[in-house]
Every structure is written in structure tokens, then in C-alpha cells.
Amino acid sequence: DTEVTQTPKHLVMGMTNKKSLKCEQHMGHRAMYWYKQKAKKPPELMFVYSYEKLSINESVPSRFSPECPNSSLLNLHLHALQPEDSALYLCASSWTSGGRNTGELFFGEGSRLTVL
Amino acid sequence: SQQGEEDPQALSIQEGENATMNCSYKTSINNLQWYRQNSGRGLVHLILIRSNEREKHSGRLRVTLDTSKKSSSLLITASRAADTASYFCAPGYSTLTFGKGTMLLVSP
Numbered sequence: 001d002t003e004v005t006q007t008p009k010h011l012v013m014g015m016t017n018k019k020s021l022k023c024e025q026h027m028g029h030r031a032m033y034w035y036k037q038k039a040k041k042p043p044e045l046m047f048v049y050s051y052e053k054l055s056i057n058e059s060v061p062s063r064f065s066p067e068c069p070n071s072s073l074l075n076l077h078l079h080a081l082q083p084e085d086s087a088l089y090l091c092a093s094s095w096t097s098g099g100r101n102t103g104e105l106f107f108g109e110g111s112r113l114t115v116l
Numbered sequence: 117s118q119q120g121e122e123d124p125q126a127l128s129i130q131e132g133e134n135a136t137m138n139c140s141y142k143t144s145i146n147n148l149q150w151y152r153q154n155s156g157r158g159l160v161h162l163i164l165i166r167s168n169e170r171e172k173h174s175g176r177l178r179v180t181l182d183t184s185k186k187s188s189s190l191l192i193t194a195s196r197a198a199d200t201a202s203y204f205c206a207p208g209y210s211t212l213t214f215g216k217g218t219m220l221l222v223s224p
Contacts, residue, residue: 004158041216042214044213104149104164105159105206105212106161107158109157109158112156
């Protein structure tokens with residue numbers, strides 16, 4: 001099983017809503033990532049978890065709150081988002097050694113978020 | 117982490133032709149990876165080349181790495197319409213970041 005599963009595939013939310021994006025992998029990877037991708041732009045790294053601990057936060061606004069409840073799951077909690085936060089949110093996982101990525105990233109298909 | 121810079125930003129070819137795209141980076145690396153992204157989908161890993169390798173093949177893909185010039189190239193031979201996608205290089209040492217990519221359009 002070499003799959004990263006993201007749910008939901010599409011999400012529409014208002015600026016006052018609270019929602020969550022979920023990501024799951026069963027490859028035994030201990031590094032998990034959130035990327036944000038706007039249209040016609042490259043993916044931008046948001047957060048990195050290594051061994052269930054947050055290791056990198058790329059100065060992401062606090063309205064995005066990541067959580068890694070166990071080695072297979074990664075959540076991104078969303079609250080009070082702005083319309084400019086509308087984007088494709090990509091989850092990825094990889095093997096890690098000493099907190100460093102040691103090879104390829106396995107990406108999910110993404111969650112398309114629209115903030116009204 | 118560092119991001120690569122892909123060139124050209126856009127490439128349009130006919131089916132059956134070869135497509136070459138290049139990647140430059142700034143600081144030393146232990147490996148470099150290439151990824152493909154079809155429109156609106158997740159990224160798919162294509163190939164990883166280590167710093168002690170000069171060339172690597174995978175099916176219709178050929179990747180070269182010149183660490184002295186801090187550059188890599190990705191050649192797709194006998195391209196197909198299904199190769200239409202954005203291609204990103206990722207100079208890897210730690211966490212991967214992505215440059216703007218090369219948008220490849222293969223017309224039937």
C-alpha cells in the first residue's frame with residue numbers, strides 16, 4: 001500500500017466556520033507534511049511533522065492548526081479563514097532519519113478548499 | 117532547504133518529440149528529485165538521482181546531474197499527450213521545497 005489518502009477532496013467553508021482536513025498513510029512513514037498550492041503556483045511548505053512532533057512551521061498564520069495524533073494521521077484544523085486561503089492543500093509523507101527527509105515524498109491528491 | 121529553478125517555464129511540443137527541461141540550484145545537495153503534477157492533482161515522484169550519480173534512466177525518462185554546475189536535466193523521450201503536466205525539481209537534503217516548475221504541453 002503506497003497511498004496517501006486525503007479527505008475531503010473538496011471543501012467549501014465560510015469565514016466563521018471551523019473545519020478540518022485529514023490525511024492518512026499506512027506506509028510506516030514518520031515524516032508528514034502539509035503544503036498549500038495556489039493556482040498556477042508551486043506547492044508551498046506549511047508544516048512538517050517528524051515522529052509525531054512538529055518540526056517545521058513555515059510562519060503559517062495561527063488560523064491553520066496542524067495536529068498529528070499518531071504516526072498514520074495528520075490533520076489540519078481550519079478556523080476563521082480568509083478567501084485568500086482558498087487553495088489546494090496537499091499532504092505528503094516520507095521516510096525520515098534524524099528528522100531529515102531521506103527520499104521521495106508520497107503525495108495525496110489534495111483537498112480543494114474554497115473559502116467564501 | 118533550497119528550491120530549484122526550472123527552465124523553461126513553459127514548453128510546447130508535438131507527440132513523439134523529446135522534451136528537455138533543466139533545473140539549477142545554489143548549494144550542495146545529496147540528491148535531487150523530479151516530480152510531475154497533472155493539473156489539480158497531487159505530485160508524483162518520477163526519479164531520484166544521488167550526488168554521486170551523473171545519469172539515471174527510468175523508462176522514457178533520463179535525468180542527468182552535474183554537481184559542478186549545480187544543474188540537472190530531465191529528458192522525456194517520445195512524449196505522449198499524457199505527459200502534459202507541470203514538472204518540478206527538488207534539490208533534496210532535508211525538507212523539500214519546489215520551484216515554479218516547467219509546464220509541459222504535448223499536443224496530439
